[in-house]
Amino acid sequence: MLIIKDILYRYKSQNQEITYNFSLEAKRGEIVGIVGASGNGKSTLLDLISGFLKPISGTISFESKDITTLPPEKRPITILFQKYNLFEHLSVEKNIILGVSGTSKKPNMKEVHKILNEVGLNGFETKISASLSGGQQQRVALARSLLRDKPILLLDEPFSGLDYETRAHMLTLVQNITKSKNIATIMVTHEPNDCKQISDKTYEVKDGKLTRQ
Numbered sequence: 379m380l381i382i383k384d385i386l387y388r389y390k391s392q393n394q395e396i397t398y399n400f401s402l403e404a405k406r407g408e409i410v411g412i413v414g415a416s417g418n419g420k421s422t423l424l425d426l427i428s429g430f431l432k433p434i435s436g437t438i439s440f441e442s443k444d445i446t447t448l449p450p451e452k453r454p455i456t457i458l459f460q461k462y463n464l465f466e467h468l469s470v471e472k473n474i475i476l477g478v479s480g481t482s483k484k485p486n487m488k489e490v491h492k493i494l495n496e497v498g499l500n501g502f503e504t505k506i507s508a509s510l511s512g513g514q515q516q517r518v519a520l521a522r523s524l525l526r527d528k529p530i531l532l533l534d535e536p537f538s539g540l541d542y543e544t545r546a547h548m549l550t551l552v553q554n555i556t557k558s559k560n561i562a563t564i565m566v567t568h569e570p571n572d573c574k575q576i577s578d579k580t581y582e583v584k585d586g587k588l589t590r591q
């Protein structure tokens with residue numbers, strides 16, 4: 379179980395100050411949805427959990443191991459950022475292989491093709507990523523993060539560029555993989571319906587605070 383306890387963080391700029399103060403738990407096999415309007419701190423929450431931002435205080439532990447001070451790459455966490463996830467000049471397949479082998483797990487090519495099929499990109503293996511549409515690139519990045527072998531998956535608006543039907547299909551895929559790989563998934567979205575469809579519990583983030591829905 380992932381236990382995030384009393385994380386405190388303050389962001390100050392010239393015209394605003396936001397105090398983040400939150401606790402959160404996610405079990406393996408569970409999807410925690412976080413909804414909130416633009417600018418309310420969704421990406422910042424994920425940056426704090428993944429270690430790209432350092433909290434003032436608070437603790438993060440996974441299966442009884444304190445990971446609060448570990449650098450991002452040493453955490454048992456995969457994060458799918460909101461954008462700029464791909465090496466644009468490399469092919470779809472290379473992007474996936476590189477992204478997965480970065481985690482010490484050698485990618486199984488059968489699995490790579492299976493997941494590309496599942497995100498609707500069968501036959502795109504050798505295409506250069508920059509030549510894909512925004513929604514297609516998003517699906518390559520999603521496929522890659524679903525193949526990585528970490529027990530915690532953080533998704534930052536993974537479906538924002540997708541049409542209704544593709545989005546519904548990707549949601550089901552995330553749900554199936556969370557259950558079959560028994561990982562803890564935290565999904566950030568501005569679309570409450572995403573959470574209604576697949577989250578086991580949902581929180582709203584507003585001005586750096588979380589409220590259970």
Ligand SMILES: Nc1ncnc2c1ncn2[C@@H]1O[C@H](COP(=O)(O)OP(=O)(O)OP(=O)(O)O)[C@@H](O)[C@H]1O
Pocket residue numbers: 389396414415416417418419420421422423460568
């Ligand atoms: N390094 C930072 N740390 C914390 N907050 C930041 C930082 N940089 C910018 N902010 C501000 O914090 C607020 C929350 O930003 P954040 O990107 O987390 O929102 P968001 O909910 O992900 O928005 P969006 O839906 O548009 O992606 C914004 O007002 C933003 O300007």
Ligand SMILES: [Mg+2]
Pocket residue numbers: 420421422460534
């Ligand atoms: Mg964001």
